[in-house]
Amino acid sequence: MARTAKAESTANGGGAAPGNGRRPRQDNRRRQLLDAAARLFADQGYRATTIRDIAGAIGMLPGSVYYHFPSKHDLLATVYEEGVRRIGTNVDAAVAELSEPWARLEAACMAHLGTLLDRSDYAQVLIRVIPTDAGEAADRLVVLRDLHEARFAALIDDLPLPAAADRRRLRLMLIGALNWAQVWYRPGGDDPASVARDFVRYLRQAPATWDRQETTEETK
Amino acid sequence: MARTAKAESTANGGGAAPGNGRRPRQDNRRRQLLDAAARLFADQGYRATTIRDIAGAIGMLPGSVYYHFPSKHDLLATVYEEGVRRIGTNVDAAVAELSEPWARLEAACMAHLGTLLDRSDYAQVLIRVIPTDAGEAADRLVVLRDLHEARFAALIDDLPLPAAADRRRLRLMLIGALNWAQVWYRPGGDDPASVARDFVRYLRQAPATWDRQETTEETK
DNA sequence: GGCAATACCAAACAACTGTTTGTTTTTATT
DNA sequence: AATAAAAACAAACAGTTGTTTGGTATTGCC
Numbered sequence: 001m002a003r004t005a006k007a008e009s010t011a012n013g014g015g016a017a018p019g020n021g022r023r024p025r026q027d028n029r030r031r032q033l034l035d036a037a038a039r040l041f042a043d044q045g046y047r048a049t050t051i052r053d054i055a056g057a058i059g060m061l062p063g064s065v066y067y068h069f070p071s072k073h074d075l076l077a078t079v080y081e082e083g084v085r086r087i088g089t090n091v092d093a094a095v096a097e098l099s100e101p102w103a104r105l106e107a108a109c110m111a112h113l114g115t116l117l118d119r120s121d122y123a124q125v126l127i128r129v130i131p132t133d134a135g136e137a138a139d140r141l142v143v144l145r146d147l148h149e150a151r152f153a154a155l156i157d158d159l160p161l162p163a164a165a166d167r168r169r170l171r172l173m174l175i176g177a178l179n180w181a182q183v184w185y186r187p188g189g190d191d192p193a194s195v196a197r198d199f200v201r202y203l204r205q206a207p208a209t210w211d212r213q214e215t216t217e218e219t220k
Numbered sequence: 221m222a223r224t225a226k227a228e229s230t231a232n233g234g235g236a237a238p239g240n241g242r243r244p245r246q247d248n249r250r251r252q253l254l255d256a257a258a259r260l261f262a263d264q265g266y267r268a269t270t271i272r273d274i275a276g277a278i279g280m281l282p283g284s285v286y287y288h289f290p291s292k293h294d295l296l297a298t299v300y301e302e303g304v305r306r307i308g309t310n311v312d313a314a315v316a317e318l319s320e321p322w323a324r325l326e327a328a329c330m331a332h333l334g335t336l337l338d339r340s341d342y343a344q345v346l347i348r349v350i351p352t353d354a355g356e357a358a359d360r361l362v363v364l365r366d367l368h369e370a371r372f373a374a375l376i377d378d379l380p381l382p383a384a385a386d387r388r389r390l391r392l393m394l395i396g397a398l399n400w401a402q403v404w405y406r407p408g409g410d411d412p413a414s415v416a417r418d419f420v421r422y423l424r425q426a427p428a429t430w431d432r433q434e435t436t437e438e439t440k
Numbered sequence: 441g442g443c444a445a446t447a448c449c450a451a452a453c454a455a456c457t458g459t460t461t462g463t464t465t466t467t468a469t470t
Numbered sequence: 471a472a473t474a475a476a477a478a479c480a481a482a483c484a485g486t487t488g489t490t491t492g493g494t495a496t497t498g499c500c
Contacts, residue, residue, distance in 0.1 A: 022468070025466080025468075027466085050457070051457080052456090052457085052458095065458095065459095072458065
């Protein structure tokens with residue numbers, strides 16, 4: 001009766017779901033399953049992607065998916081969590097060695113956008129898939145996404161801005177502009193890093209005011 | 221055999237689909253059908269919304285929908301087209317009597333965002349639903365959406381900006397920030413008009429430079 | 441008032457959906 | 471080599487999906 005996957009170990013280190021007594025095998029295809037799911041969810045959305053699509057992508061039968069995950073909802077939740085984890089790690093790493101507030105924000109945006117536009121990354125689902133689709137797990141995903149956005153709130157709080165500036169709206173504007181890039185971005189076109197750099201630059205000093213004073217000094 | 225709806229009259233003035241010889245009835249429920257479809261597509265997305273949802277919302281049986289539209293794809297396409305038409309009309313009207321470039325852009329953004337965040341408006345589907353979902357009609361929808369965005373390209377072209385400014389990225393940033401508002405906006409919170417006004421203001425003069433010169437004069 | 445087109449109902453169809461079940465193969469551990 | 475768990479197969483199930491079909495009121499029009 002210990003056949004169906006348990007929901008408890010959703011966020012563990014990578015082992016398969018069931019069993020308490022033995023380590024997972026080496027030919028475990030759980031990772032490939034997640035990769036395929038992430039790709040398909042990002043490309044087609046959650047509803048349009050079927051369990052058969054995902055299983056078929058790695059030459060597996062539909063029913064076998066349920067050895068690893070108790071439901072499609074849970075599979076999405078796992079991919080989503082991994083996506084949040086990765087983009088968060090990337091942003092943290094990019095910011096780590098910088099101290100100047102604007103440089104930190106710029107680096108964060110570059111990492112955020114770079115991760116988001118990388119077709120091979122789980123984080124694509126953060127933008128493409130709406131948490132509501134995950135069913136009962138939706139609330140947990142929203143919390144995770146907000147937790148990631150909180151990094152930007154902190155970075156923007158550190159900026160030297162006049163008291164009258166609405167930092168929340170500044171954040172919503174910046175994150176919106178970045179996330180929306182997933183809609184218009186095409187590989188081979190714009191460089192994600194340069195896009196992010198431009199967006200931050202525009203927020204720091206609007207193009208309309210470029211001629212009124214000297215160009216912003218290097219922040220490297 | 222003239223029972224199924226024809227695809228030809230998808231973009232006509234509002235009459236039902238079939239028949240060449242007589243006008244549609246007055247108790248025609250095609251409009252209510254479109255309204256319900258628009259609402260549900262905007263709320264749940266295309267895939268998650270079933271024909272039974274839409275029909276049930278107005279007390280109609282599922283099969284009856286196919287008297288008005290030949291397919292679910294076509295129903296979406298019609299809603300989408302109507303959404304583009306409405307938001308375009310609103311933006312055009314808002315801009316019409318203004319001449320100052322920044323004021324025109326601001327008015328356009330306010331109209332764009334106001335329409336997008338109005339729960340009763342078809343234009344919500346422009347953001348929520350991805351054209352690909354419309355199947356064969358996808359290309360046509362992309363063209364329509366691009367046609368709307370072209371208004372903003374024109375408005376931004378009219379702005380007095382230094383030659384070095386990348387107007388395309390400025391547009392992508394602004395539209396992205398506006399469209400993404402549909403993700404975080406909650407009725408009763410921010411006022412759509414004030415959000416749009418802020419976003420344009422930030423692009424005109426960045427908050428970080430507010431203390432370095434006098435505040436922008438009124439543009440009313 | 442008669443008539444034909446309109447607009448819908450009622451019921452089904454075939455395909456597809458997520459998921460379950462019983463069984464088999466494969467691997468790690470003893 | 472023996473054994474038990476892990477990982478998958480093979481096949482089905484119950485429900486839902488978009489859609490079709492045949493029939494029936496209702497309406498506009500001469």
